[in-house]
């Protein structure tokens with residue numbers, strides 16, 4: 329029900345939407361509001377701005393970060409934990425339901441752990457931080473409570489990098505990854521840098537004890553080889569490589585993948601990255617890993633060659649959107665794990681549907697594209713037996729999931 333009073337509108341929030349905004353009749357999307365709340369808002373089209381909370385939800389809690397509502401990093405810090413868990417799990421239930429898939433969805437696994445070990449900070453015009461919500465402006469950060477402490481310590485180094493590179497007049501993105509041997513830092517947006525600047529950056533890396541500093545993948549200095557561990561295997565990821573956002577999610581997703589593939593002896597790891605799942609699986613089964621990122625595949629291959637006691641594991645660079653593994657190529661495997669980017673794995677799912685695998689485990693950061701691909705697998709004769717939502721992007725509207733298919 330909408331009542332117009334001057335320029336303000338009174339609204340009742342009916343539900344929490346999939347981006348974390350409260351949704352009132354219309355629909356009108358009002359950030360930082362909760363289901364059941366009566367509010368006063370300024371409304372423009374479908375967007376509302378909360379002006380006054382007239383009747384707060386009993387599930388409303390105090391956000392813990394002073395930057396919340398200005399910083400674009402978090403969508404939801406103002407919801408009590410049980411209600412937050414129910415909402416996140418509900419995002420998965422809803423996406424599957426909309427695709428007509430009937431499957432039990434497990435409780436949400438909390439995988440925030442010590443926090444995010446990987447973050448992209450923006451640096452421009454003397455400012456370092458994250459983008460403001462719904463804006464291109466930056467919010468200056470002294471610390472972010474979502475990040476692991478090592479990344480917060482790295483903010484000083486990022487500020488120094490920004491100062492050093494400010495003269496270029498270019499907006500920079502700086503990817504910081506906390507590894508077992510220290511911070512790995514990749515600068516994006518600076519373009520080519522000359523030898524004089526490389527020397528200055530190398531000095532700066534030493535001053536802030538960075539393990540490695542690179543400029544768009546081109547290593548400026550490697551003081552220690554950055555290392556992450558998958559299962560018992562140590563891997564040296566290439567600059568800016570994809571890693572699961574938290575170490576806990578790495579462990580939780582791997583455990584769910586292993587459980588889903590139990591009994592498998594020959595596994596294809598599709599969209600394998602640097603080997604998060606493949607290297608852990610190779611403790612008990614033969615693995616062939618595929619990913620389009622050549623540097624990630626080289627890191628996986630190097631780690632597999634150095635590791636002791638693994639079953640045979642190979643790593644191949646291949647674009648699985650344009651050249652998915654065909655049903656014939658899938659014949660040697662009894663199981664597959666696939667973990668595509670947000671766009672999902674439609675072409676590969678069609679080939680999986682045509683193959684006669686005993687088990688397929690899908691890992692996804694996008695319930696909508698997972699549901700689309702699951703429909704293809706189900707039409708091919710698989711049954712989706714279990715779906716587990718995993719929360720590694722706590723306080724955001726993103727949710728990860730693991731789905732187990734059987735024939």
Ligand SMILES: C[S@@+](CC[C@H](N)C(=O)[O-])C[C@H]1O[C@@H](n2cnc3c(N)ncnc32)[C@H](O)[C@@H]1O
Pocket residue numbers: 570571572599600601602603604605618619620621624646647648649650667668669693
């Ligand atoms: C969500 S990540 C998963 C990586 C890995 N499974 C992990 O857990 O660390 C998605 C992976 O898909 C890869 N990728 C993106 N597009 C691809 C394509 N067209 N063909 C093959 N791999 C692709 C990326 O390089 C990335 O490693």
